[in-house]
Amino acid sequence: MSNSEFAEPYTIIEPFGGPFKGDVTVPGDKSISHRAVLFAAMAEGTSHLSGVLDSEDVRASIRAVEALGAEVDLKAQPDGSLSGTVTGWGAEGPSQPAAPIDCGNSGTTARLLMGIVAPWDIEVTITGDESLKKRPMRRIVAPLAKMGVDFKPETPETLPITVCGNRALRAIDYASPMASAQLKTAVLLAGVFADGTTTVNEPAPSRNHTELMLPEFNVPTTAGTRVATVTGPAEMLASDVVVPGDPSSAAFVAAAALLKPGSSVTIQNVSLNPARIGFVRTLERMGADIRESYGGHEGKEPRGTITVNYTPVLRGCEIPSQHIASVIDEIPVLALVAAHARGITVFHEVGELRVKESDRLKAIIDGLALLGVDAWEEGDDLFVEGNPQLQVPQGLVFESYGDHRLAMTWALVGACGRVPVSVTRFTCVAVSYPDFLADLKGLVK
Ligand code: S3P
Numbered sequence: 001m002s003n004s005e006f007a008e009p010y011t012i013i014e015p016f017g018g019p020f021k022g023d024v025t026v027p028g029d030k031s032i033s034h035r036a037v038l039f040a041a042m043a044e045g046t047s048h049l050s051g052v053l054d055s056e057d058v059r060a061s062i063r064a065v066e067a068l069g070a071e072v073d074l075k076a077q078p079d080g081s082l083s084g085t086v087t088g089w090g091a092e093g094p095s096q097p098a099a100p101i102d103c104g105n106s107g108t109t110a111r112l113l114m115g116i117v118a119p120w121d122i123e124v125t126i127t128g129d130e131s132l133k134k135r136p137m138r139r140i141v142a143p144l145a146k147m148g149v150d151f152k153p154e155t156p157e158t159l160p161i162t163v164c165g166n167r168a169l170r171a172i173d174y175a176s177p178m179a180s181a182q183l184k185t186a187v188l189l190a191g192v193f194a195d196g197t198t199t200v201n202e203p204a205p206s207r208n209h210t211e212l213m214l215p216e217f218n219v220p221t222t223a224g225t226r227v228a229t230v231t232g233p234a235e236m237l238a239s240d241v242v243v244p245g246d247p248s249s250a251a252f253v254a255a256a257a258l259l260k261p262g263s264s265v266t267i268q269n270v271s272l273n274p275a276r277i278g279f280v281r282t283l284e285r286m287g288a289d290i291r292e293s294y295g296g297h298e299g300k301e302p303r304g305t306i307t308v309n310y311t312p313v314l315r316g317c318e319i320p321s322q323h324i325a326s327v328i329d330e331i332p333v334l335a336l337v338a339a340h341a342r343g344i345t346v347f348h349e350v351g352e353l354r355v356k357e358s359d360r361l362k363a364i365i366d367g368l369a370l371l372g373v374d375a376w377e378e379g380d381d382l383f384v385e386g387n388p389q390l391q392v393p394q395g396l397v398f399e400s401y402g403d404h405r406l407a408m409t410w411a412l413v414g415a416c417g418r419v420p421v422s423v424t425r426f427t428c429v430a431v432s433y434p435d436f437l438a439d440l441k442g443l444v445k
Helices: 030-042 056-067 107-117 138-147 181-191 209-217 247-259 278-285 321-339 351-355 360-370 404-416 426-431 436-441
Strands: 010-013 021-025 046-052 071-076 082-087 123-127 150-152 161-164 173-175 196-201 221-223 227-232 240-242 264-271 289-298 301-309 344-347 374-378 381-385 421-424
Touching (some): 010 426, 030 046, 030 071, 030 082, 056 426, 107 138, 107 161, 107 181, 138 150, 181 227, 209 221, 209 227, 247 264, 247 278, 247 301, 247 321, 247 436, 278 289, 321 344, 321 351, 321 381, 321 404, 351 360, 360 374, 404 426
Parallel strands (some): 173 196
Antiparallel strands (some): 010 421, 071 082, 289 301
């Protein structure tokens, strides 16, 4: 229910009543879906994709590659996913788009696109919505400039940015200042067409979907825990990709089961990539009754089930900085779980949260304060002092700031609790999990 009398429209989330029980599948993994669409567009020939997430972010990638000349024929399936074909531009390269490419809210589309257009003789202006236009882009511009790419303006910090491609890119050995899969991927994708071996070294491991998927498109990669290489120039050839469920979406269902007494839920067909299920490890350390079970691979990506049972007593824990990349998108919902735990939970070195789809660090602290939970930052560390007796007051209005992961986090307060809450701009969940509330409702027994 929305109310337009207020400056920001909001949605009232009523308590869902009974416990959450049974099996659920979550939509396709967002990171893998972006890569499947983008890599297929770069490749020679026709790729077959299935299980692709149908969300606003992935649609931004689809629109982007269409504007660059790929042919996309992905159709909505009865289960809500997209499947079909993408015919890439291959050796011919992308065509000069007629207009700037609007990536909407999608940081992954914008940042990966910079690396994709870099090795070609075109000038592409990349822009996005108000949130994306505030996010830092220098991290991508800096290594690509070392490879020989020019930009307009010359040293841009934020979108809109025009990438002036260069067919004679230099391979680089790049010591990345941060653990970022978007940065790593942009450099590796440019490196596919550079002459020689491009290497990205990271201070901590970031998600490795690019290294796992590029060989499926005929581009060999080597990958250690913190180092990835690609040797160019390589020929990208079409492939088939089956996208497993998104662990970042599964984390919200898992948290719902942990917070609602009597719940027991199994999430089917979800990616179990170790770089993505840090939230399972974290919840285990909090004493949660949660476990994953391996069920095979899609390409090189492991998948399986995650089973979660309501756990009455949770305890705070510390998440060290080298594990933060493996939980980066789950910190809002983990902070909500931590708010119900006994003791203090510390997320170390999470300054990056300030430049996600919103300033998540501030939003988490403010949202938990509404619940009467003490949360604070010290330097770049986030502290949450849990309260197992937490009582949610009537009439709370949580700000989502148009950030999908915040909207879903605060919706859980209403859905799993005893009093309704309001969440502003809740429709932003369409960025990653359009059917979030419907899937949760389907589990109410
Ligand atoms: C992503 C990488 C992460 C993550 C984002 C998706 C990706 O960002 O937060 O939601 O698909 O590569 P960073 O690379 O900026 O850490």
